[in-house]
Amino acid sequence: METKDVVTALAALAQDSRLAIFRSLVQAGPAGLAAGRISELTGIPPSSLSFHLKELSHAGMVDSQPSGRFVIYTANFTTMNALLGFLTENCCGGNPCSPVCTPACEPEQSRATEKEPT
Amino acid sequence: METKDVVTALAALAQDSRLAIFRSLVQAGPAGLAAGRISELTGIPPSSLSFHLKELSHAGMVDSQPSGRFVIYTANFTTMNALLGFLTENCCGGNPCSPVCTPACEPEQSRATEKEPT
DNA sequence: TCCATTTTTCAATAATAGTCGAAATATAGA
DNA sequence: TCTATATTTCGACTATTATTGAAAAATGGA
Numbered sequence: 001m002e003t004k005d006v007v008t009a010l011a012a013l014a015q016d017s018r019l020a021i022f023r024s025l026v027q028a029g030p031a032g033l034a035a036g037r038i039s040e041l042t043g044i045p046p047s048s049l050s051f052h053l054k055e056l057s058h059a060g061m062v063d064s065q066p067s068g069r070f071v072i073y074t075a076n077f078t079t080m081n082a083l084l085g086f087l088t089e090n091c092c093g094g095n096p097c098s099p100v101c102t103p104a105c106e107p108e109q110s111r112a113t114e115k116e117p118t
Numbered sequence: 119m120e121t122k123d124v125v126t127a128l129a130a131l132a133q134d135s136r137l138a139i140f141r142s143l144v145q146a147g148p149a150g151l152a153a154g155r156i157s158e159l160t161g162i163p164p165s166s167l168s169f170h171l172k173e174l175s176h177a178g179m180v181d182s183q184p185s186g187r188f189v190i191y192t193a194n195f196t197t198m199n200a201l202l203g204f205l206t207e208n209c210c211g212g213n214p215c216s217p218v219c220t221p222a223c224e225p226e227q228s229r230a231t232e233k234e235p236t
Numbered sequence: 237t238c239c240a241t242t243t244t245t246c247a248a249t250a251a252t253a254g255t256c257g258a259a260a261t262a263t264a265g266a
Numbered sequence: 267t268c269t270a271t272a273t274t275t276c277g278a279c280t281a282t283t284a285t286t287g288a289a290a291a292a293t294g295g296a
Contacts (some may be wrong), residue, residue, distance in 0.1 A: 010132035
């Protein structure tokens with residue numbers, strides 16, 4: 001995943017309405033939700049919702065599929081996993097993330113003396 | 119981690135300059151980098167850099183520590199992990215989602231899988 | 237104190253993002 | 267075809283974010 005796409009994906013989720021939309025879709029699972037149902041669940045008016053769904057879609061975070069008069073939206077787990085993979089590598093700096101993922105991150109004063117990992 | 123904080127953290131990273139800054143700091147490890155060094159590495163002019171560092175700091179993604187005439191910035195791995203935890207739960211919808219951390223992040227023994235009190 | 241160095245704040249501007257009612261589009265069924 | 271339903275687009279507006287030179291603030295050392 002290129003950083004350009006990462007920024008786009010992050011920006012897609014970095015907004016109250018869109019994060020709520022995405023969470024609804026994740027919770028709904030592979031069956032997804034119709035746009036109107038998302039509007040009901042989140043309280044976002046249809047026109048605003050459409051705007052945000054387009055953002056999410058453009059970022060690859062959701063897919064859509066017409067179904068009769070409805071449009072079913074689903075969370076794109078592949079993109080989400082790619083995003084998490086990128087962030088994890090960034091978080092871990094390419095090293096095994098033991099110093100990161102253990103609760104040993106709190107000492108603030110005495111870690112400037114540690115040497116940089118390879 | 120509350121969704122408000124998640125949105126703030128995501129927004130902090132959802133920008134070219136800030137993602138570059140954060141990656142530099144992750145790569146630098148716990149020793150961190152002086153502001154001027156970040157400016158050199160990223161090519162971001164000092165005033166812009168200061169703006170973005172403040173954003174990152176406000177989001178809890180970086181910490182700073184004066185050191186003489188320098189200000190040393192470090193990535194806040196705790197926040198980053200909390201963010202990844204939230205996103206992983208969102209991505210997985212409460213189900214196991216092993217493919218996220220497989221490549222480089224294999225824990226050697228026991229990783230503290232901290233749960234938030236929500 | 238005075239100076240060089242480092243970083244932040246200020247200020248003005250440019251660019252992008254968010255909101256939502258109303259109109260337009262598309263579809264299914266009668 | 268006509269109508270009700272579902273969704274998107276349009277348009278006008280507001281709000282937020284990003285950029286950066288110049289000035290200011292803070293520090294260590296001569």
